[in-house]
Amino acid sequence: MSDPETVFSPLALTGPLPFLPLVQGDVDYDTASRQQPGLLDRLLDQEGTGVILVRGEKVAVPRGKGALAGRTGASIRLATLPAAYLRGPLAGSTGQFEPPCYYLGTADRQAWLALDLDLACAGRAVQDPLRDLAQAADQRFDWLALREYAPHGRPRQVGLATCAVALSVWHGRQVFCPRCGAPVHPCQAGWAQICQGRASGDRHTLFPRIEPAVIMAVVDSRDRLLLQHNRQWAPDFRSVTAGFVEAGENLEHAVRRETLEEVGLNLGEMRYLGSQPWPFPSSLMVAFRARSLNTDIRVDGQETDDANWFTREEFGAALASDRLRIPQAASVARYMIAQWYGSEL
Ligand SMILES: [Zn+2]
Incomplete structure (x- = not known):
């Protein structure tokens, strides 16, 4: 054993x-x-x-x-x-x-x-x-x-x-090869590509580039959850904060930067929750729970046009009355919200 x-x-x-x-x-x-x-x-x-x-x-x-x-x-x-x-x-x-x-x-x-x-x-x-x-x-x-x-x-x-x-x-x-523009062909049983731009023996091998994105359940000192609205979403749709990791940045910095940019909140401690591939086209979603040091939301007005704190009671009531729609069943966001809420959604 x-x-x-x-x-x-x-x-x-x-x-x-x-x-x-x-x-x-x-x-x-x-x-x-x-x-x-x-x-x-x-x-x-x-x-x-x-x-x-x-x-x-x-x-x-x-x-x-x-x-x-x-x-x-x-x-x-x-x-x-x-x-x-x-x-x-x-x-x-x-x-x-x-x-x-x-x-x-x-x-x-x-x-x-x-x-x-x-x-x-x-x-x-x-x-x-x-x-x-x-x-x-x-x-x-x-x-x-x-x-x-x-x-x-x-x-x-x-x-x-x-x-x-x-x-x-x-x-x-x-x-086409992103390095030299020549055609590419699959190799390694589909997990890589071989560039045809040079004589065989001198050809470079290409691997999928995965793009990390951070997604964070931001809570305040009363354990209220921040849900926000992106300008391109349906009016009743809300989700947690998310964004792509920039060049030269680590995950933690991306979590703090994106949250500050989108909703004006400074984050304290954060905790890793899990990750899942999101190959649409090539993301890896890395999930965190993070505590905000302030509660005065300031949306950027560009990408995010609304954001609110929800108690569990407020969230449950909004969901039950169809005033609120949340991300689909395959998304990490839905599980992050459910984990905060304390039951399946
Ligand atoms: Zn090439």
Whole structure:
């Protein structure tokens, strides 16, 4: 028996935020295998390899299941295909470049791939078998955005879908090398790109750039929560404070700077709550709870046009009377608000 104190889930969050929708699953990323030549072809030939389908921010779910998104308690699984089904359509695409698949890792000794239909169809002729496959998949499955699907999925499948979407969005947006402008191709089983700008042997490898963003539940000395309104949001929508980390800045500075800029509050002590990827297109949301040293809110008027302190009673009453809407079920903001409120929302 191992000591429970020493056993940590690789996805462990802090006590205050024990669960976040996009931080799930038990998949072994198996990073050591990614650089093996011919890995994707071998996995496609291997019996038992599972395949999920991705198109940018969207994943395929069985026909008819897409309508369940947003319904409380509804469970939705991913559409999965046996790898053998792809051998025919992918036959012409192997060779010099890797097939348009990402190796997501293994779970219970089963290997998982994501077939990226956007990547598969890019630059292909209308008659190409991969285009036919993509067209069939569009008709045969429902397609849900990751943030619609995640609150309804099983943990392992949500983990697979999150990685697949993060890679698909990245490959879809970065088709030229940001260093030299030459075309790029996926490599390392989808987790990197190789720039074609130089002779082979001298080519640089590119990795996804993740953009950290801080998000903070700001409370005052009476434990009231600050909720604010962005000018671009619907009038009744409120959320916690958030912003991108600037160049050369650490997370703590970003939390203090953004809060001061947006709502004029100086923060005292802050505590790390947890983090989750937000690949729309490439963020990592890093959540904090922070105590404000002052209560006189001054909104910047540019990005933020309103902000208020809420007691739990005020918050509960506003929510119950439909005067207040808060972030969606897949967002870290919703869990931060629920953690402060003391019950699920
Ligand atoms: Zn380059």
